[in-house]
Amino acid sequence: MVIFQEMNDFQKWYSIFWKTKYYKNNQICYNSAKPKDNKILLIKQGILSVQTTNRQGEKTNSEILVAGDIVNIEALKEARGEWDIPGLIQYQVVALGLVEIYEIEKEFLLSHLYVDPRQYHQFFERTIIQLINVSFSYAISNKRPQDKIAWTLFRIAEKVGEQHKKDRNLIILPSFVTQTFVSEMSNTGKSRATEAYRALLKNGVLIQRHGHKMIDFKRLLNYLKQEVLSDYSISKATNQADESFFKKG
Amino acid sequence: MVIFQEMNDFQKWYSIFWKTKYYKNNQICYNSAKPKDNKILLIKQGILSVQTTNRQGEKTNSEILVAGDIVNIEALKEARGEWDIPGLIQYQVVALGLVEIYEIEKEFLLSHLYVDPRQYHQFFERTIIQLINVSFSYAISNKRPQDKIAWTLFRIAEKVGEQHKKDRNLIILPSFVTQTFVSEMSNTGKSRATEAYRALLKNGVLIQRHGHKMIDFKRLLNYLKQEVLSDYSISKATNQADESFFKKG
Structure with missing residues (x-):
């Protein structure tokens, strides 16, 4: 992701707008029950698992996140809609091995992205791909x-x-x-x-x-x-x- | 959606970059087997159903689209990834009643959106909300x-x-x-x-x-x-x- 290189350049000057956090294997990096609405958690390095809990209270792995993914995607929503269910899926995100996460001020990230629409579009694209994949899982x-x-x-x-x-x-x-x-x-x-x-x-x-x-x-x-x-x-011949x-x- | 009003203003000057198409009840507005990679289909008015086909060849309604939604969201992806399955879900989109769709040149839409990041963000938000909803359906x-x-x-x-x-x-x-x-x-x-x-x-x-x-x-x-x-x-008390x-x- 281009954004990381650019971010490294800016890191010294803009460090008030973010920090890098480090996690070890099995550490909880985020719990949606304690949301961070003003911060976007962007994975710099490592692999993470999104976990929900079933009726029996057991943790279930439901998604993998990697570098460039956003841990708390719902925080990118600007406004809460009338039909929005807060905390629709309660989840936690756990490190699988060593993990580095950028914790970035939301307003800073957005304005930074607005300056470079291509970078912004990369985030959008990742979300589109995830939507297509999850839609297929559901289908x-x-x-x-x-x-x-x-x-x-x-x-x-x-x-x-x-x-x-x-x-x-x-x-x-x-x-x-x-x-x-x-x-x-x-x-x-x-x-x-x-x-x-x-x-x-x-x-x-x-x-x-x-x-x-x-x-x-x-x-x-x-x-x-x-x-x-x-x-x-729709037509098998056209697959x-x-x-x-x-x-x- | 703000974008519609703005678009109406520009309509006279920029009409080479788009056209409005009209559909009647039950008409097929889009079939992913015949993709339009360079055009974004943005719903101006009306309700549409996304349909897939099951093993028995029967059509199945799987999603509803309304004004402001994009019919062919996958066309917004800029590059085809190495792991991309083209036509992952083959689908068609059918009008439920009278429907108006903007057929917009992709490059024009993107550059227009880049000028106004808030409008761009509205598209992004809709996709995030759809992702959260479909993820929950899957869960x-x-x-x-x-x-x-x-x-x-x-x-x-x-x-x-x-x-x-x-x-x-x-x-x-x-x-x-x-x-x-x-x-x-x-x-x-x-x-x-x-x-x-x-x-x-x-x-x-x-x-x-x-x-x-x-x-x-x-x-x-x-x-x-x-x-x-x-x-x-994750914790029932924090719902x-x-x-x-x-x-x-």
Whole structure:
């Protein structure tokens, strides 16, 4: 993100408008029950998990955030609407490993962004992409566990996957991506997730090797195209998903 | 939306950058299989439904769009990312009644918005609100049909509800909001939706009177707070939903 470099330049002069905060593994970086309406929390470095609580009081991982994402996106809303439910989803955001977060005065961030519309647009784009992805998660929420999990693996790989140095088609997943983590993020019951996991291991989409969990990207893509995406075409003939768009690196 | 008034002022001079298109009830205004990447479709007036197709080839209503919403939000993305799936959800957008849409050159719209950051921010805010709402729909996708339908009724009332002239607590829903429509938008099976509907009629959240479907807003809100929202609090004691925020008009 360009914004970080620029911000580093300004850091010395404008330091009254922000501070950098550091968190260790498992530390809570934000709790929506104690909102910071005047500050925007922008992730400088690290990986974070958004957690909600279910009826039994258990924490559930529901989203991954990475550098460039905003922790408290609702704080970017200027006005509270008539139909706004404050704290619609109560959540907390937890560090997975070492994390650095810019805590920026909202008014400063906005006016800074207004000066450079391209930077502003980058924030907007990220939100649009997130909206499209979450809309799709919602659209397939009644589908087979296997499909939901395949889609969740795609989303996780996109955010935190690391390309294998020798075989560029393999995406290595970080160790926090356990079966439980995936089942939570995909809104799938644990026992059904186990079956789905087995099926994805069997058809080679998911690979377990030397203690690492990896994804065969082409296979995952083909699976999604054939089993999941094709269901959501207005006209199946016009489905435009094209492998060339997915080539990474 | 402020933008419309301003746009009307500029309309005579800049008409090469846009045109207004008119649609009748049930006309297809947009199909994502034939994207218009260089044009942003901004709703000037009317109500539209976003439809996808299920495995059986049936159309499913999944979202409502109103004045100020953008029909093809994905066109606002500047660059195609490496992990981008083109046409992730194939959808079409259909007019519910008479509709007017501005078809605006993307570059013109963006540069026009850059000049007035507040207008730009309005677009951004709408997307944030949509993201929060869809995220919540996804979070409760495994919950009871009654909860999903109550939440969907809230979303519909927010978008297209009309406040009753005498009893401001009653929200009248338009006639296209049939039980099928609600069950589709809430991702609930039709038979389970019927039960849930009955329960909401019985507890007075939903009212059927003189052929009109209405919502008792206070009851709906209390229902959501007690049955749905409280499940998603990190700390139930800190749930801040407050009726004063919902007063309309």
